[in-house]
Amino acid sequence: MNLLAKVDVLIVTYNHKNYISQNLESVLAQQTTFEFNIIVGDDCSVDGTIEILKEYEKKFPNKIFVTYQPVNLGPYHRERNIVTMLNNSKAKYIAVCDGDDYWIDPFKLQKQYDFLEAHSDFSMCFHNSLIRHEYTKTVNKEEALFNGVLPKDTFEFKDVVDGWIAHTSSLFFVNRDLIPLPEWFWSCFTGDLVIILLLAGKGKLKYLDFTGSVYRLNDGGVSRKYQGRFLIEGKIEVYNRLNKHFDYSLSNAINPVLAKYYYQLIPINFYALKIKKGLIHLFKAIKLKPLGLFTDLPVIDSFKIFIKKVGTKLFNTKK
Numbered sequence: 001m002n003l004l005a006k007v008d009v010l011i012v013t014y015n016h017k018n019y020i021s022q023n024l025e026s027v028l029a030q031q032t033t034f035e036f037n038i039i040v041g042d043d044c045s046v047d048g049t050i051e052i053l054k055e056y057e058k059k060f061p062n063k064i065f066v067t068y069q070p071v072n073l074g075p076y077h078r079e080r081n082i083v084t085m086l087n088n089s090k091a092k093y094i095a096v097c098d099g100d101d102y103w104i105d106p107f108k109l110q111k112q113y114d115f116l117e118a119h120s121d122f123s124m125c126f127h128n129s130l131i132r133h134e135y136t137k138t139v140n141k142e143e144a145l146f147n148g149v150l151p152k153d154t155f156e157f158k159d160v161v162d163g164w165i166a167h168t169s170s171l172f173f174v175n176r177d178l179i180p181l182p183e184w185f186w187s188c189f190t191g192d193l194v195i196i197l198l199l200a201g202k203g204k205l206k207y208l209d210f211t212g213s214v215y216r217l218n219d220g221g222v223s224r225k226y227q228g229r230f231l232i233e234g235k236i237e238v239y240n241r242l243n244k245h246f247d248y249s250l251s252n253a254i255n256p257v258l259a260k261y262y263y264q265l266i267p268i269n270f271y272a273l274k275i276k277k278g279l280i281h282l283f284k285a286i287k288l289k290p291l292g293l294f295t296d297l298p299v300i301d302s303f304k305i306f307i308k309k310v311g312t313k314l315f316n317t318k319k
Contacts, residue, residue: 001065001090007036007109008091008175012081013099014043014072017052019216024056024064026102030109037091038064040099041081044072049099083186086179094175100216101169104130108212112172115206123203124173124196126166127212134216146170146215153207157200158253162260165205168192169213177202184241189234194242201246229268236261259289263296 009027013020027038038060042050053066073080086094093116095109105111105127112125129146146167155165171192177199188194199205239258243251262285269278285292 001039002035002037002062003090004035005037005091006034007032007093007095007113007172008085008089009036009038009109010082010085010089010094010096011038011040011099012043012085012096013040013045013049013053015045015047015049016099017045017048019100019102020049020052021056023097023099023102026104027097028060028063029106030103031106032110032113034113036095036109039085039089040064040066041085042066042068043074043081044069080186082191083181086181089175089179092175093172094178095172097169097213101167101214103169103213105210105212108210109172111208111210111212115208116172116174119206121203122174122206123177123199124171125206125208126170126172127208127210129167129170129213129215130211132214132216145211147207150207153209155200155205155207157197157250160196160200160205161250161253162257164193164196166196166207167213167215169215171195173199174203182241182245188238188241190238194238197238197242198245201242201250229265232261232264232268236265255288256292259285259292260296262288263292266297 011023011027016023024038024040030036040053042053050068053064053068057064057066067081067085069081082096093113095112097103108127112127115125116122131144131146133144147165150165152159159165173195178195182198185191185194196205236258239254239261243254243258262281265281266278266285269275269281282297285297289296
């Protein structure tokens with residue numbers, strides 16, 4: 001590992017045989033005035049990814065450093081690659097890119113490095129990304145951009161608390177503003193969102209107006225497997241932990257968002273006839289945002305669902 005490197009580029013791979021070469025070549029193509037490490041963590045791939053990584057590691061022994069997990073840890077393990085890679089990073093700055101994504105601007109790292117070097121009050125900067133749909137191969141249409149027209153280019157915590165403002169492949173941030181990670185980070189299913197929010201709690205975020213990466217969109221993404229109740233409950237867990245992490249100093253921004261998701265759970269619980277749980281969530285939501293009872297809770301829909309489910313259960317019981 002080059003301890004003089006100013007930037008650590010972290011890449012997580014699992015069964016990325018068809019993509020990892022393009023990923024690594026795009027990082028190796030970066031033209032910079034500073035040294036950077038390429039640190040790869042492979043989660044026990046079985047499709048030939050490991051063989052490709054070993055070839056690159058042999059070809060670039062002082063540039064590419066790979067950790068091979070002996071068993072597949074999956075996305076929710078205390079010692080999964082991204083957690084250990086982040087905690088072990090020694091460089092001043094960190095950039096990340098998943099193994100199936102890639103960069104398309106050879107000056108991406110230099111642009112982001114130069115900005116943060118000149119602006120110490122910022123914790124992170126990011127750029128736009130193209131979305132490549134694996135089935136249509138769309139990469140060059142206007143609607144395929146990850147970010148549309150943003151209202152501004154400087155963001156604080158309150159601006160990003162309830163939105164995914166930057167794709168992972170565009171993130172470039174200050175190491176000390178994130179590391180060490182909070183102990184609970186490993187269990188979060190939206191790790192990239194949590195990284196952004198942890199950084200936003202330490203400093204401002206800057207959008208640099210260029211398109212620097214391609215995000216491959218497919219059905220295998222972790223976040224795409226979370227829908228409905230699981231998605232909402234996951235977000236509630238994240239926001240509760242963030243509140244505690246920041247000693248409730250950012251609760252004015254977090255609580256209204258937390259309340260919104262509690263309100264969204266109420267009709268879901270009623271539909272499942274989990275009345276007690278629904279009422280508990282209602283109490284928590286009202287405590288956090290009383291007026292949300294009229295703005296965030298679909299009262300009529302919730303009542304209709306409740307009556308329909310109870311009526312159906314009573315009717316079936318009589319039969």
